[in-house]
Amino acid sequence: MSERFAARAAAVAAVAAKYADEVDSNARPPLEAVQALKEQRLLSVSVPTRHGGEGASMLELSQIATTIGAADANAGMVFAMHHSQALILWRHGTKAGVRRTMRQVLEEEWLLGSATTERGIGGDARRSNCAFTYPSPGRVKVVKDAPVISYAEAADAILVTGRMNAEAPASDQRMLICPKGDYQLRKTGTWQALGLRGTASDSFILSAETSEDMLLDDDYGTISAHTALPTAHLLWSSVWLGIASAAVDQARSTVRRQARSSVGFPPPGQIRLAELMIDLQSFADSVRHQAEHFDRISDDPDALGSISFAMAMNAIKVTSANAVVDLVMKALRIVGIAGYRTDTPQSLSRQIRDALGAPIQINNDRLLTNNSPLSLMAKVDL
């Protein structure tokens, strides 16, 4: 890991690890880890240097996400989701209200959430039912029935998608920053899931009215293709890599303990461990490689809009989601009954349950469906 943020990421990971089981069993947000992220100034870390920030690259964000994700996937996911929203501000916004929000992220370590999916659109974030309306000059309003807004009640602002106006088709979307104080949330459902229980991905009806200069410049199709989708897929993958590495660490320490009791006679799990560590290495290589891919083209609209890039960003999500499930299950076989139990220090209960969400949240099959026509039009970028 690059040294620039290693110590700060480790400090957050230490806090996240301490509360991880409590966050999981109570299905509540990792508030202590969020506080640590703020104290370590890791919520503003992606602010470009030209705006006075530290300009963390996607590779660096990926490494931080993995470190935190290995300690607590919930805290890792908050970090990941926040930065995929924060990057939208610098990359797609110039209006006064957006710039004000940028300063609030930079100076006050604001935590950004998002409300993209909506009831009645079948899980497709690139379509909206709700529309922005303009009640008076300079003001914009929206009401959204959102099945999921992660850590909504801990966020300082929520980025909301909606149709550009009441006449616009479902796919003609814009994105609005709703700062705290300018919206109300009415909870319509609570997040009780098998894993990632601490993301607090509750359901809400969000009603917001704010100033029109809180709208991002670009249409959401562009924001999604150039920033929201690739950065989300890369950073989620980085968190999953963290989950996998935590499970592999547990497997490694199990085999080492077994090897110690019969030195010179390697335990049967040792060859499985060797195999597992190769899998982890190639998982890490693909995530970091695609993070660097994003860094290389992040200011090139043609490359960001290309079919091969869209396919690559879906591919990394699908690959990583499958890999994390595969790796934690293989780690479980090595760790054995102590990993299967929920009351042991070697328990893999959280890692297994957290990993199982990966192929489902943004279903792999949806991404494969999106990729299937593209696959006729572009070769894999090797």
Next chain:
Amino acid sequence: MSDNTYGDRLAIREALQQFGRLNQAVSDLSDEADLFAAGFTSHATVNVMLAIEDALGIEFPDELLNRSTFVSIDALAHAVGMSRGER
């Protein structure tokens, strides 16, 4: 130096004798002698590490698992101390 150091060095010498596959008797080596010059290999370090961990009930942290930890009996004794959280 900790009170454990004599026992630590005995356990280290025992582990080297049993698993080090050195080309000379461990009793002929001083605490400072270069073990790799005495035929120690990186493959053999694994079993020596495991045997020391087992004998002393410790676990070397990952950051100590490098060549310099295994270069001499002195270096190993220092690493054992570090693994116990001693300086």
